[in-house]
Amino acid sequence: MEAKDLILHIITNVLTMIGILNPFGNVPLFMSLTQHQKPEIRKKIYNTVVLAGFGIVTGFTLVGNFFMTYLYKIGMNELRVAGGFILIVVALRNLLGFTSSSKGGSNEELTQDEAVKFAVTPLTFPILVGPGTISTVMIIRKEAGFIVTLGAIAITFGIIKFLFSISNIIDRVFGEVVLFIISRVLQIFIMSVGVKLMVTGLKHLFFS
Template sequence: MMNPIANTAVFVALTGSQNALERKLTALRSLATAFCIVAAFCLLGKGIFELFGITLPALRLAGGILVFLVGYHMLQGSSSQMHSNNPSSESEDEDKDIAISPLAVPILSGPGTIATAMNYSASGGFLNIMVTMIAFAVLCMITFICFLYGPKLIDKVGKSGINITTRLMGLILSVIGMQMLIQGVHDAYMLFQLVS
């Protein structure tokens, strides 16, 4: 769900007025927050399911729709509302913490990312949870490197390179979303057969 290169463009735009040290601190705080949020949902996924009476097929169906919508918007060359920063028309406070919002939530750990993490971690045991968390940690480190070298990366890749990467990621996310939907429908059918 996280697209480091596309998110780097957003990060550079949001931190344009910051110096190198402030930009580094913002990147660290936003990625640490995003990782903690996703890790919490990975670890507490099954507990959340039991508390609210949610089934795995329901999560796969809802998560598949969310992931597909994000991918579809990326394929169209536009950012999904779940992964974009829409500055309000009101004057913003200079000390507003952009590391938490909008960077950590919803750009880095939006609904689609959380649903995907819960889907992969809740479908198995402790090993699945650890693999999901390690994969997200690696992705956070890659994103941190992209954030550090953001301005240089944007200059080298250019706007067309970012557009191509975004569309390719959109295609992949759309396919992942459809796969989650298909698996959700299959699992819901099997659950219905067991109940009846």
């Protein structure tokens, strides 16, 4: 493959991954969910989200098919049901204010360890990296090869990292009240995505 074609393939798949990961929608959501945290804790959360997301996506690109098919003997539909359930629970807790055990969405400050846990679940998985992302990168891996897929993953998470790096500017532009409203509205959409994932998974499991 020539360099020009390689770059074109990478750019095409970057656009696909951006559409699936939706960083322009998720970054403001993460900001609103962490608005009561200290700057160093927010930075810790953002860095963990980027690293964990990159690791999960890259990991599934390399060995996802083996682990799902041969080791755990599960398919994408089981993953959809599990991921959808987590999204519904997280969105419901945030909407109703039941955040005592998942403190990232409350007014309580997180410790370093709690920040890492909150960044991994639910922020990285399943909000940012869900079954749709995993299935997409596995398909790209089969069709475009490992180099193109890895390049697309690196550029996509580089964009996410950049958006997090300017989060303070975004915060000043929108303000705390606007981010709070966005957060609550987006919880409805997150719950809806969770319901859709569960319904799709269950439909394919029992009626296909």
